[in-house]
Amino acid sequence: MTATLHTTASPAAPPDGPQSRRLGRRGRRGRRTHGALAGWLYATPTTLFVLLLFVLPLVLVLQMSGSDWPLLSGNQGVNFPENYSDAISNRFFMDSVVFTLKYTVLTTIILLALSLGLALIVQESSRWKGLLRTSFLIPSALGLASASLLFYVIYSPIAGPFADLMTSWGFTFLGTPDGALWSTIFLIVWRYAGFYMLLMLVGLQGIPEDVYEAARIDGASRWQTFRDVTLPLLKPTLALTTVLCVTGSLLAFEQFYILTKGGPDNSTITVVQLIYSVAFQGPNDLGVAGALSVIVLLALVVINIAQIRAFGRKVED
Amino acid sequence: MTRMNRRTTRALGVLAAGALLVGLAACASAEEPASSLTDAGAEGVDDGSTLTLWTRAPLEKQAKLLVGAYNDSHENQVELTVVPNDDYVAKVGAAAGSGGLPDLFAADIVYVPNWVEQGLFQDISSQIDGLDFKDEINAGHLSAGTLDGKAHVLPFVLDLSMMFWNKELFVEAGLDPEVAPANLQEFADAAKAIQALDKPDTYGTATGLNCGGCLVFTWFPSMWADGEEVLSDDGTESMLASDPAKEMYSIWKDLWDSGAVLPSSQDEAGPTWTAGFTEGKVGLMFYPATLLSSTPFDAGVAGIPGPEGGASTFVGGDGLGISKDSKKAAQAWNFLNWMMSEDAQVGVLAKNNDVVSRADLANNEFSEKDPRLVTINEVAGAGDTPVAINFQQAFNAPNSPWLTLVRNAVLGDGASVDADNDEITAVLSQ
Numbered sequence: 001m002t003a004t005l006h007t008t009a010s011p012a013a014p015p016d017g018p019q020s021r022r023l024g025r026r027g028r029r030g031r032r033t034h035g036a037l038a039g040w041l042y043a044t045p046t047t048l049f050v051l052l053l054f055v056l057p058l059v060l061v062l063q064m065s066g067s068d069w070p071l072l073s074g075n076q077g078v079n080f081p082e083n084y085s086d087a088i089s090n091r092f093f094m095d096s097v098v099f100t101l102k103y104t105v106l107t108t109i110i111l112l113a114l115s116l117g118l119a120l121i122v123q124e125s126s127r128w129k130g131l132l133r134t135s136f137l138i139p140s141a142l143g144l145a146s147a148s149l150l151f152y153v154i155y156s157p158i159a160g161p162f163a164d165l166m167t168s169w170g171f172t173f174l175g176t177p178d179g180a181l182w183s184t185i186f187l188i189v190w191r192y193a194g195f196y197m198l199l200m201l202v203g204l205q206g207i208p209e210d211v212y213e214a215a216r217i218d219g220a221s222r223w224q225t226f227r228d229v230t231l232p233l234l235k236p237t238l239a240l241t242t243v244l245c246v247t248g249s250l251l252a253f254e255q256f257y258i259l260t261k262g263g264p265d266n267s268t269i270t271v272v273q274l275i276y277s278v279a280f281q282g283p284n285d286l287g288v289a290g291a292l293s294v295i296v297l298l299a300l301v302v303i304n305i306a307q308i309r310a311f312g313r314k315v316e317d
Numbered sequence: 318m319t320r321m322n323r324r325t326t327r328a329l330g331v332l333a334a335g336a337l338l339v340g341l342a343a344c345a346s347a348e349e350p351a352s353s354l355t356d357a358g359a360e361g362v363d364d365g366s367t368l369t370l371w372t373r374a375p376l377e378k379q380a381k382l383l384v385g386a387y388n389d390s391h392e393n394q395v396e397l398t399v400v401p402n403d404d405y406v407a408k409v410g411a412a413a414g415s416g417g418l419p420d421l422f423a424a425d426i427v428y429v430p431n432w433v434e435q436g437l438f439q440d441i442s443s444q445i446d447g448l449d450f451k452d453e454i455n456a457g458h459l460s461a462g463t464l465d466g467k468a469h470v471l472p473f474v475l476d477l478s479m480m481f482w483n484k485e486l487f488v489e490a491g492l493d494p495e496v497a498p499a500n501l502q503e504f505a506d507a508a509k510a511i512q513a514l515d516k517p518d519t520y521g522t523a524t525g526l527n528c529g530g531c532l533v534f535t536w537f538p539s540m541w542a543d544g545e546e547v548l549s550d551d552g553t554e555s556m557l558a559s560d561p562a563k564e565m566y567s568i569w570k571d572l573w574d575s576g577a578v579l580p581s582s583q584d585e586a587g588p589t590w591t592a593g594f595t596e597g598k599v600g601l602m603f604y605p606a607t608l609l610s611s612t613p614f615d616a617g618v619a620g621i622p623g624p625e626g627g628a629s630t631f632v633g634g635d636g637l638g639i640s641k642d643s644k645k646a647a648q649a650w651n652f653l654n655w656m657m658s659e660d661a662q663v664g665v666l667a668k669n670n671d672v673v674s675r676a677d678l679a680n681n682e683f684s685e686k687d688p689r690l691v692t693i694n695e696v697a698g699a700g701d702t703p704v705a706i707n708f709q710q711a712f713n714a715p716n717s718p719w720l721t722l723v724r725n726a727v728l729g730d731g732a733s734v735d736a737d738n739d740e741i742t743a744v745l746s747q
Contacts, residue, residue, distance in 0.1 A: 070435070071406075071407075071410035071411075071413070071414065072409075072410050072413045072414070072431075072432065072435040072437060073413070073414075073435045073436065074413075074414050092716060156581070156589070157580060157581035157584070158581050158589055158592060158593065159589070159592075166580075167580065170580075172580070172581065172583070172584055174584050175583055175584050261527075261586050261715040262715050262716050263527050263584070263586065263715060264527060264583075264584060264724075265721070265724055266716045266721070269716065277714060277715065277716060279407075279410075280406055280407035280410065281406065281709070281710075281713075281714045281715065281716075282707075282709050282710030282711075282713075282714035282716075282717070283710055284406070284410060284709075286414075
């Protein structure tokens with residue numbers, strides 16, 4: 001977006017030459033105001049979008065979180081801070097926070113380790129590069145909801161391809177709390193490994209070849225090269241992928257909504273799912289749901305600041 | 318020149334986007350002339366208006382038939398929108414908040430008391446009073462939509478839970494295919510007998526042990542059949558820890574432990590809870606009567622028995638009312654009035670093997686051909702519809718305390734029924 005705007009903007013300014021010098025004071029000032037106006041015009045669409053699609057909803061959620069706001073009858077006036085105490089005393093609040101954190105830690109570790117591994121394989125092998133890269137990436141072309149539905153069928157003890165296997169082994173994928181958690185993590189890893197592999201690949205390709213050459217000349221082993229050259233130079237990429245993965249996992253919703261609906265026995269309720277169920281499945285209380293959303297937003301801001309600090313300031317580069 | 322053109326195009330684009338936004342706002346104020354219920358008369362108005370109607374996916378078949386028949390015979394045209402079951406409350410809620418409800422919308426009958434209280438439906442009691450068959454309309458649905466003596470909904474589609482059995486499997490297991498199990502224990506014995514056939518992929522019975530709505534629909538009748546209540550009259554107290562209730566849980570626990578229940582029932586959250594029976598892989602189960610016409614084999618039908626015997630049913634399904642936001646209430650009443658007529662009840666619903674919502678039409682030309690329909694219509698009169706404001710949160714929600722109670726009682730050790738029942742009461746009385 002910025003790039004296209006820039007290319008059209010620059011030819012609009014007349015080249016410096018004898019002609020422009022002849023224009024005199026008036027012309028120059030006119031051009032300057034014209035430039036400023038154009039600048040504002042270019043910035044307007046983005047500003048409008050940010051205002052309409054980000055600031056406005058945010059203000060609305062803040063207002064909701066401080067109001068008595070049933071889903072079916074609308075705003076009924078101020079209800080602060082009761083919404084927040086109701087949100088925290090919800091009988092699933094602590095469970096969902098603990099479960100979300102557990103899910104986030106597991107997913108992030110598995111996903112990043114695996115995608116780095118895949119990236120290294122793809123980078124190393126020259127002959128199968130194209131095939132490997134494509135096959136790892138294909139799941140990313142599927143929307144998360146569609147992927148979840150696909151796995152819902154695969155895991156189904158009635159319609160799924162493993163139905164017979166499940167009967168003979170006497171277990172179901174989504175039947176136990178641990179089974180449901182790991183089955184969902186498997187889906188997420190399958191769906192996102194290719195995407196994170198691509199990010200890792202870009203990072204790997206950004207490491208100059210001469211550093212590896214120097215390491216080879218110094219007689220570094222494969223493992224030493226990986227630990228002391230690849231990993232430190234991959235730090236910005238690792239920071240980016242960690243932030244993405246942690247944020248994404250903390251906001252997990254579709255996969256659990258479709259696969260487990262928070263079950264079995266309320267063992268897989270994530271924070272966002274709790275927000276959804278407070279708003280639409282039962283209490284139908286947008287005020288408490290808004291309060292939960294604000295709490296999650298604040299937690300996300302804090303967690304992301306902490307992550308960026310922890311990785312140094314390299315993400316910004 | 319090209320450069321200039323590109324800039325103009327872009328400027329135009331921005332202008333167009335702006336115009337669209339303004340246009341959206343302007344749209345809302347441009348309306349057709351409004352009509353209210355006061356000018357509806359007895360029949361409503363049929364002047365070629367377009368009406369909108371929302372319903373949820375499980376009733377799609379019946380809704381499509383009704384709407385199609387109405388559109389073919391009237392000037393008014395109804396546009397039907399079918400919403401997935403799980404998204405329906407969210408969609409209605411969002412529309413209610415922004416004043417965008419359709420002219421007519423259906424609501425799961427257990428949510429109707431809450432939605433009426435929130436003022437989502439218009440009062441149609443004077444219109445209903447004008448119907449000369451008023452006393453024949455299904456009482457459970459009418460009373461669910463009645464607040465302070467004002468009626469707000471009419472029965473759209475009745476969905477009854479009945480005991481269905483696969484006659485072929487009954488014969489194979491040496492059971493009499495023409496005689497229904499008389500009580501819950503006989504039901505369990507029949508399930509075990511079919512399980513004992515040891516046929517691959519065939520199970521005694523099935524249910525949705527992770528589906529609060531399914532369990533409400535199929536297990537509450539066992540209590541009513543014994544003359545028990547499940548809720549207090551005002552719907553704020555749960556009575557699901559009574560001795561007959563505990564007996565029901567223990568019969569189901571015994572069934573589950575004996576392996577006569579379809580294993581996937583344990584995680585069944587609703588979407589496929591009837592699939593096993595429809596495919597002929599389940600011997601007998603408590604099953605929705607709306608599926609009678611799509612059950613491909615010879616099935617027996619009877620009311621749901623309790624631990625002591627008897628027969629009852631959950632009079633579920635959806636009520637239909639005129640929304641608070643409708644500007645065409647007189648036309649909408651025309652649809653409701655037609656929906657209750659003999660043309661619609663017999664000519665559309667009964668013809669499709671569905672339950673009629675008027676007792677005086679229970680015996681009709683179609684039910685005479687299939688005695689099972691007579692059974693269903695008869696049990697419908699003895700059935701019940703529970704009324705509670707917080708019904709969804711207490712029973713239907715995926716994390717409801719009712720689900721916790723059943724799962725602990727059937728899949729667990731069954732020791733926490735009293736405590737779990739208190740949790741339901743706590744939610745109901747909020």
